[in-house]
Amino acid sequence: xxxxxxxxxxxxxxxxxxxxxxxxxxxxxxxxxxxxxxxxxxxxxxxxxxxxxxxxxxxxxxxxxxxxxxxxxxxxxxxxxxxxxxxxxxxxxxxxxxxxxxxxxxxxxxxxxxxxxxxxxxxxxxxxxxxxxxxxxxxxxxxxxxxxxxxxxxxxxxxxxxxxxxxxxxxxxxxxxxxxxxxxxxxxx
Amino acid sequence: xxxxxxxxxxxxxxxxxxxxxxxxxxxxxxxxxxxxxxxxxxxxxxxxxxxxxxxxxxxxxxxxxxxxxxxxxxxxxxxxxxxxxxxxxxxxxxxxxxxxxxxxxxxxxxxxxxxxxxxxxxxxxxxxxxxxxxxxxxxxxxxxxxxxxxxxxxxxxxxxxxxxxxxxxxxxxxxxxxxxxxxxxxxxx
Numbered sequence: 115x116x117x118x119x120x121x122x123x124x125x126x127x128x129x130x131x132x133x134x135x136x137x138x139x140x141x142x143x144x145x146x147x148x149x150x151x152x153x154x155x156x157x158x159x160x161x162x163x164x165x166x167x168x169x170x171x172x173x174x175x176x177x178x179x180x181x182x183x184x185x186x187x188x189x190x191x192x193x194x195x196x197x198x199x200x201x202x203x204x205x206x207x208x209x210x211x212x213x214x215x216x217x218x219x220x221x222x223x224x225x226x227x228x229x230x231x232x233x234x235x236x237x238x239x240x241x242x243x244x245x246x247x248x249x250x251x252x253x254x255x256x257x258x259x260x261x262x263x264x265x266x267x268x269x270x271x272x273x274x275x276x277x278x279x280x281x282x283x284x285x286x287x288x289x290x291x292x293x294x295x296x297x298x299x300x301x302x303x
Numbered sequence: 304x305x306x307x308x309x310x311x312x313x314x315x316x317x318x319x320x321x322x323x324x325x326x327x328x329x330x331x332x333x334x335x336x337x338x339x340x341x342x343x344x345x346x347x348x349x350x351x352x353x354x355x356x357x358x359x360x361x362x363x364x365x366x367x368x369x370x371x372x373x374x375x376x377x378x379x380x381x382x383x384x385x386x387x388x389x390x391x392x393x394x395x396x397x398x399x400x401x402x403x404x405x406x407x408x409x410x411x412x413x414x415x416x417x418x419x420x421x422x423x424x425x426x427x428x429x430x431x432x433x434x435x436x437x438x439x440x441x442x443x444x445x446x447x448x449x450x451x452x453x454x455x456x457x458x459x460x461x462x463x464x465x466x467x468x469x470x471x472x473x474x475x476x477x478x479x480x481x482x483x484x485x486x487x488x489x490x491x492x
Contacts, residue, residue, distance in 0.1 A: 176447070196433065200434075236429050240426075240428050243433050246436060247385055247432060247436050248385055248389060248390070251439070259366075
């Protein structure tokens with residue numbers, strides 16, 4: 115796990131072995147089985163999760179009782195409910211494992227301490243937050259500009275094995291279309 | 304201008320006078336008249352702008368030729384097209400002054416150098432990018448959850464003088480409603 119973290123960190127900023135070790139020490143390995151919740155609506159989001167292995171989804175339940183998937187999280191992604199984690203307010207969202215999932219977790223307080231001890235982490239999180247910001251703006255753009263069919267192909271082309279790993283009804287929820295319409299799109303490929 | 308920057312920076316992180324001076328030195332004061340463009344579609348977004356005084360909007364022109372406003376930027380906000388600035392790709396958006404506007408501008412290269420010289424800036428931009436991320440998620444949430452009327456009141460209640468400073472047709476574009484419908488909402492207040 116440490117090697118995977120090391121490789122990930124050094125994609126963005128050059129960390130020494132000592133810095134990686136210091137960071138690794140404040141991360142807590144956790145395991146979630148398929149369908150386990152990492153966070154439920156109404157709870158405080160206490161942790162940021164670095165996904166070592168597995169797949170999670172972040173979603174909410176709308177006024178009509180339907181699940182609306184906001185994002186998926188895969189290996190080498192940080193997953194959290196940013197709003198609840200930063201503001202320490204109760205979550206409006208659920209985070210759930212879709213596969214058996216191994217993560218490295220860090221609390222807000224430990225992350226703040228790590229920023230003080232390892233200033234390069236500020237740079238890392240500044241860069242990945244900027245990237246997340248661009249990704250969410252692009253997702254909004256895709257929604258306005260492209261058809262469901264184009265958005266489906268954009269999704270499966272960018273994330274290998276995605277269509278195999280994620281149940282169809284979840285992909286439909288993420289794309290905001292019915293499972294029947296998704297099935298039609300897939301047949302026409 | 305330096306005092307305003309100083310006050311702004313110290314809202315988030317404690318900067319020394321020397322650090323504020325070092326940062327101020329790499330910022331370039333620029334003035335835009337009402338209706339001037341800070342950025343046009345197809346151009347590279349070279350600068351991040353800290354707004355000292357004035358008001359700008361960031362918008363795109365959709366396939367039907369309609370203006371779609373994504374955000375407004377006021378005093379003490381950083382404004383840029385993040386996607387174009389970070390990836391150094393041509394902008395899909397316009398940034399335009401709605402009032403006569405004074406800014407402090409910084410290029411990507413100078414910002415990178417400033418991060419190296421003044422590590423606390425990494426923390427500042429990590430924090431404000433996280434806040435921006437939360438703001439954009441909240442805006443998406445508002446769109447899904449609330450009526451145009453509620454979104455209008457949320458906007459004018461959170462930003463004082465907003466309804467006086469921004470032309471009605473721009474507020475309508477931002478809320479994705481017709482100017483006629485906005486006028487109805489305002490009458491019913």
